[in-house]
Amino acid sequence: MMSTDQIRRPSKTEQKMAIESLPALSSILSNIHSEQTEIEIEETGERIKIPARALVFLGDILKAMGEGKPVSIVPVATEVTTQKAAEILGCSRPYLVKLLEEGAIEFIRVGKHRRIKFEDVVAYREKMKVQQKNNIIDIMGADEELGLYDSQCKV
Numbered sequence: 001m002m003s004t005d006q007i008r009r010p011s012k013t014e015q016k017m018a019i020e021s022l023p024a025l026s027s028i029l030s031n032i033h034s035e036q037t038e039i040e041i042e043e044t045g046e047r048i049k050i051p052a053r054a055l056v057f058l059g060d061i062l063k064a065m066g067e068g069k070p071v072s073i074v075p076v077a078t079e080v081t082t083q084k085a086a087e088i089l090g091c092s093r094p095y096l097v098k099l100l101e102e103g104a105i106e107f108i109r110v111g112k113h114r115r116i117k118f119e120d121v122v123a124y125r126e127k128m129k130v131q132q133k134n135n136i137i138d139i140m141g142a143d144e145e146l147g148l149y150d151s152q153c154k155v
Contacts, residue, residue, distance in 0.1 A: 007072045010065040018065035025059050079108075079115040088121050089128075099124075 010018065032052050039055075040047045057073075064071050080088070085105075086096040100107045100114055105124045107116045 007070045009068055009070050014065055015068050018062040022059065022062040022066055025055065025062060029055055029059060078118040080118050080121060082114050082116070085116045085121045088118075089125055 029052075032055070035052050036049055037052050037055060038047055038049050061071050061073075082093050082096050082100070086093040089096060096105075097114070099105055100116070105116060106120050107114045109115075
């Protein structure tokens with residue numbers, strides 16, 4: 001599996017190619033009605049059969065790349081180490097271990113090592129994003145009540 005420091009943003013050229021390719025792929029996808037498709041690689045003339053869902057994923061990848069977002073594909077059932085989970089969450093490994101021991105994220109033990117399902121790490125990250133957003137809204141509301149912040153003010 002690729003480490004998070006190996007994941008990089010698409011270059012401007014890659015971003016431009018993704019933006020240009022997405023409409024054509026989207027149009028093609030709307031006309032595909034079978035589960036198996038065949039594509040041709042122009043440079044080699046080779047034709048390969050791939051699942052239609054793979055083309056849908058390719059559309060998702062092109063959309064993200066067109067927006068300049070880094071892209072990584074990880075099988076959902078993947079288990080990650082505490083170090084990898086900490087990298088994904090942007091926290092220290094000791095802090096993550098504390099979260100695990102408190103029951104905030106489920107994990108299993110493999111010998112002396114802890115393993116966490118990738119999907120559980122992502123779910124926790126999303127839960128924290130929602131909680132952070134709600135906390136910011138609460139702080140803004142309290143500041144507004146105290147007259148420190150005016151959400152109606154237009155600049």
